Amino acid sequence: MAAPEVTHLPNLPNDVEGLRQSIRDAVVRVVGEDPRQATERDWMEALAFAIRERMVERRLLTRRQFADExxxxxxxxxxxxxxxxMLEANLRNMGILEPARQAMADLGVNLDTILDLEDxxxxxxxxxxxxxxxxxxxxxxxxxxxxxxxxxxxxxxxxxxxxxxxxxxxxxxxxxxxxxxxxxxxxxxxxxxxxxxxxxxxxxxxxxxxxxxxxxxxxxxxxxxxxxxxxxxxxxxxxxxxxxxxxxxxxxxxxxxxxxxxxxxxxxxxxxxxxxxxxxxxxxxxxxxxxxxxxxxxxxxxxxxxxxxxxxxxxxxxxxxxxxxxxxxxxxxxxxxxxxxxxxxxxxxxxxxxxxxxxxxxxxxxxxxxxxxxxxxxxxxxxxxxxxxxxxxxxxxxxxxxxxxxxxxxxxxxxxxxxxxxxxxxxxxxxxxxxxxxxxxxxxxxxxxxxxxxxxxxxxxxxxxxxxxxxxNGVTPRLWMIQANPALTELLGQRIGNDWQYDLDRLRALEPYAHDADLQKAFLDVKRANKVRLANLVRERTGVELNPDVMFDVQIKRIHEYKRQLLKLLHVVDLYRRIRAGEDVAPRVVLFGGKAAPGYARAKGIIQVINEVADIVNHDPAVGDRLKCVFFPNYEVSSASIIIPAADVSEQISTAGFEASGTGNMKLALNGALTIGTLDGANIEIRDAVGEESIFIFGMTADEVVEHRRNGPNPEAILAQQPNLAAAVEMIESGFFTCDDPGTHGDLGRYLRHEDPFFVIADYAAYTEACERADTLYADRTAWAEAAILNVARMGYFSIDRTVRDYANQIWDIIPEPVAPSRTNGAA
Ligand code: 6GP
Structure with missing residues (x-):
């Protein structure tokens, strides 16, 4: 048996004073800088070291207990x-986000600025x-x-x-x-x-x-x-x-x-x-x-x-x-x-x-x-x-x-x-x-x-x-709600307490208030504030100005033919043409985000054409706020957590039978976006959970897709019957959006007319009809707010905690082993 001094774990204090001391010490001892001269990055590192000392302490306690048990x-x-x-996530999960914010402020450093420095x-x-x-x-x-x-x-x-x-x-x-x-x-x-x-x-x-x-x-x-x-x-x-x-x-x-x-x-x-x-x-x-x-x-x-x-x-x-x-x-x-x-x-x-x-x-x-x-x-x-x-x-x-x-x-x-x-x-x-x-x-x-x-x-x-x-699948409410959407987290706390943070099913407590006018107003205010936050980021990254009072329609995910970013793009081009023709269409901001595999030429072509269309649409004075199209560059976890809380509409429009599950669909719905989606992956379970009234389902089912393929699809024939769609395809292939090189998108036109392997053309009419249903509901702010609140209230099933329990019970046969406060260390 080792001597007590050897087995003792440090047990560092988690209050403001204790943190401040650790951080200041770390600037000197770990970063090696004079606190008088420390840069923001130095402070970030010092803060990280102060947290990691505390994490490793608990890590060792956890490990000891697992071994004992x-x-x-x-x-x-x-x-x-x-x-x-990792910085904010670790602060939050360690329960020291607010004391750390205060400690940093005492040291003359703004925590939010520091959080933004991290890759x-x-x-x-x-x-x-x-x-x-x-x-x-x-x-x-x-x-x-x-x-x-x-x-x-x-x-x-x-x-x-x-x-x-x-x-x-x-x-x-x-x-x-x-x-x-x-x-x-x-x-x-x-x-x-x-x-x-x-x-x-x-x-x-x-x-x-x-x-x-x-x-x-x-x-x-x-x-x-x-x-x-x-x-x-x-x-x-x-x-x-x-x-x-x-x-x-x-x-x-x-x-x-x-x-x-x-x-x-x-x-x-x-x-x-x-x-x-x-x-x-x-x-x-x-x-x-x-x-x-x-x-x-x-x-x-x-x-x-x-x-x-x-x-x-x-x-x-x-x-x-x-x-x-x-x-x-x-x-x-x-x-x-x-x-x-x-x-x-x-x-x-x-x-x-x-x-x-x-x-x-x-x-x-x-x-x-x-x-x-x-x-x-x-x-x-x-x-x-x-x-x-x-x-x-x-x-x-x-x-x-x-x-x-x-x-x-x-x-x-x-x-x-x-x-x-x-x-x-x-x-x-x-x-x-x-x-x-x-x-x-x-x-x-x-x-x-x-x-x-x-x-x-x-x-x-x-x-x-x-x-x-x-x-x-599921998603963690800690990152995708508490961290990404502090304003909604706060509102939920006021209305139904914070139990949902540990047991997401408790969001159901919100249901009875869905038609409460005060809650609806507060909910819409939160959404608008999140849209302003995103609009600021979009301005900074792309220079495009977004109006937070129009619908934010979001498709964020890897670029893939089966995920059908082209379906959304055709809708954008269709709307643009109709606006130019003097038609009155419901206004929207369409935001894409996602990366293409470097060797996936078709996916890279899709990014290029979206950017070209966006450039023309966003600079056309005839369009104004009625339509904006943005491809958010370098979509990653940290930008997702700004985009998702700001979305009104979530695009989950894969060809049925191809998206295994999707998890973006869950993050967006949890944050109150209504889904426009096919009966694919977890969209089906989301529909079952939120109810038909909070989701816009369209298009071929997985079985119908198989059937359609067997029957020999004929996109040309469909185009002949849908003048709006045909006009959109023509606009792209004619080089309208590539003034300097009209030939560029001829290939894309041929692809849609003759191959269309993921049935963009076949699902287009149903898709635009679903978008119009969304537009109609969106125009009725009360009805929209109610549907969106119900949507949030009914997303509990999609917590990753339920997913992990399913794995633990059906597959791993393991049980939770919560760490008790240590006897020898007595830390709270
Ligand atoms: C993805 C699936 O495409 C997506 O539908 C699912 O939600 C996610 O996995 C999590 O299960 N698949 C991949 O990212 C992948 O690389 C080999 O699959």
Whole structure:
């Protein structure tokens, strides 16, 4: 037993005075600056250090309690975490936002100015990465023992600029000033191997053993980011891995006297964690990407097993003490890696290891898009991860034996189910590996899970129906309401108290007041103030002036054909033409935001044409405030939290059957925007929750889309019957919006007329009709306010806390372990 001084944790004070002292000290001791000369950035860093000391203290308390209580832990393996800024979130969740504001003011510094200096941590592309960040926050908030694992990319999601209309990507050097939130753990390093070859060792009695030899080695070093729960003392941990060259690796060349080569090679091996692939829902099949996936998976599994054994458990207890969630297939190689660790390193028998692995893993699918389904050429896998290829063959062999037994003679089924796709030049299907190696597979909204069962995983579903479950996505109300919308938070507090912050279903208490005139007025005032706040930001970023008294109609998400930004754009062009023709149309501001994958030419073309149209519309004196169109540059988490509270209308207009869930739809609706949407993803559940009167549903259903495609769509014929739509298409393709180069959009015209793969043309009439319903309601301020308030009141189901509880109960089998005030530290 160590002496009390050794086990004591500091227990720092959280009042204004205590914080002020910590911050002032940190300027000197950590930042190394004279408080008289400290810049705003110096103060920001000092503040961050003062908070992180307090976070780590609670982190250690949390860890001690989890160890004492023998808890089961869940590990979330994700290539992406789209976190955004951490300073305000940490202050808020630690419960010291207001004392810190005061302490900073006492030091002569304005907290809001400081908050604005921070770069977003954008270690993700979009929905999947943001969901991962919400899940970690909720795990901590609800007191679950849950940890994230990922990659500490030196360059996150690119910064988007328009030059002047098309997207240009700039590197996101988010770590250039260092990062006060991370704890580098030089004691937590694991060797990761690539390439080399496998040696078989035959034992006369017993199984053949394998060793993997002579590969390239790189080290994975841990960087820890404490994650604080809201209104609780629990602080969990996000562990991100960075690649470091091993010393041995350098030595080879040093010995040969090739100093430069040695250093260059060191740099080369560290590129593994250098950059996030900026592709959303498309697999890119690059060797470096496979190395990234394996790198973080291997490090995480080694770490998980180390902790498991250090806590005194044996390997047979793995599924009782550990759950591992695979966030899409990016970490699916974990199935083979855990087998390697258990069989090759810990010398378990194959069958025992397989039983443990399968009961430990679960897999979340985030998309049905075929181009997102990761497959790796067998040849590549064999070269980079030769041992894993062997393991995958073995897994597949055992699996197909089972299938053969169940469906004798059904070779087509075998080929469809096999982990190896033999049709397309032999590839490893990572989704199949994930399904075979997991005890649960989930989709992220009811329709999505149903479609998984009926299409992508139909054969698997027939084999193992009990393996498939739905867990509808959610969003954290802490970021997406309390932080993003302080004015509405305040209003809710006045009306129904603050219980909803922990239990979002309590928003229902608002329902009886939905037609209360005072509440309606206050609600509309809040919305208007949020619109003014956004208008200021838009002016600053784009120079465009927005009138806060017209409808703000918002489509913010990655740019994808299936998300149909073109449908919204055609509506804008249609309105513009009609305004010019002297028609009276309901006024609106249309705001787009989102990034296109750098290699996705069609998506980049869509950005360009939106910017061109916006430029003409916004400068046409005949239009004035009746129509404004803005493409908000570099849409990211921090700008989302300004845009979302200001939206009147939320555009969720994907081709039905293509959007797995959506989470922007939830954030916007929670903030009182009414949805114009198709019956796709979680829109269906949102409609069920808010009621038909608070949502504008339109367009083909998923079944009708399939039917429509089967019947051979004919956009030309539809255009012939819809003069407004035809005129809008003509206006674009004629070069009206590209005065200097009329030919530019001929291709877009052809695309819409002859291909239209996502049925923009087919859904257009229904779409504009839904927009008009929204316009009519918007014109009636009372009716609109009532619908919007009801919308907020009924969004409780879409809290990430409910999502996490669903995972905990249906998949992970873990229970919350709230941290009690420490006996020895007595901190409140
Ligand atoms: C996204 C889905 O497109 C979106 O509908 C869903 O809400 C989100 O995941 C969270 O579940 N998918 C991705 O971001 C992705 O990269 C491979 O899928």
């Amino acid at each position: 023998d808890v089961k832990r869940v590990y979330y393996l994700s290539m992406e975490y789209l976190i955004g800024r 977003d941590a954008a270690l993700g592309n979009g929905g999947l990465g943001r969901l991962a960040a919400c899940i970690l926050e909720s795990l901590a908030t609800q007191g679950y023992p849950g940890y994230g694992y990922g990659i500490r990319y030196e360059f996150g999601m690119f910064r988007q600029e328009f030059e002047p209309y098309h997207q240009v990507e700039h590197p996101d050097n988010w770590l250039r000033y260092g990062n006060p939130w991370e704890f580098p753990r030089s004691d937590r390093k694991y060797p990761i191997h690539f390439y080399g070859h496998v040696v078989e060792h035959h034992h006369p009695r017993g199984e053949t053993r394998y060793t993997w030899e002579n590969g390239e080695e790189v080290l994975a070093m841990a960087y820890d980011y404490p994650t604080a729960g809201y209104g609780r003392r629990n602080v969990n941990n996000l562990r991100l891995w960075a690649a470091k060259a091993t010393r041995d690796f350098d030595l080879r060349y040093f010995n040969e006297g090739d100093y430069i080569r040695a250093v260059a090679d060191k740099a080369e091996s560290e590129t593994i964690s250098m950059v996030l692939y900026p592709n959303d829902a498309t697999a890119i099949g690059k060797e470096l990407r496979l190395k990234q996936e394996y790198f973080f998976v291997s490090a995480s599994l080694q770490d998980i097993l180390d902790r498991h054994l250090a806590l005194g458990y044996n390997l047979d207890a793995l599924p009782d003490k550990v759950a591992i969630q695979l966030n899409d297939t990016h970490p699916a190689i974990a199935v083979a890696e855990l087998m390697r660790l258990l069989v090759d390193c810990h010398e378990l028998s194959w069958d025992r290891a397989w039983d443990l692995a399968r009961r430990t893993f679960a897999y979340t699918n985030h998309t049905l898009m075929p181009e997102a389904l990761e497959t790796w050429p067998v040849e590549l896998m064999e070269r980079v991860l030769p041992r894993h290829m062997g393991i995958i063959y073995q897994i597949n062999h055992d699996f197909l034996e089972q299938v053969r037994h169940r469906y004798p003679g059904d070779n087509d089924r075998l080929a469809r189910l096999s982990i190896i796709d033999e049709q397309n030049g032999r590839r490893v299907r990572m989704a199949h590996l994930a399904v075979v190696g997991s005890h649960r597979v989930n989709g992220v909204a009811a329709l999505h899970t149903q479609l998984l069962q009926e299409t992508l995983f139909e054969d698997f579903y027939n084999l193992w129906p009990e393996r498939f479950v739905n867990v509808t």
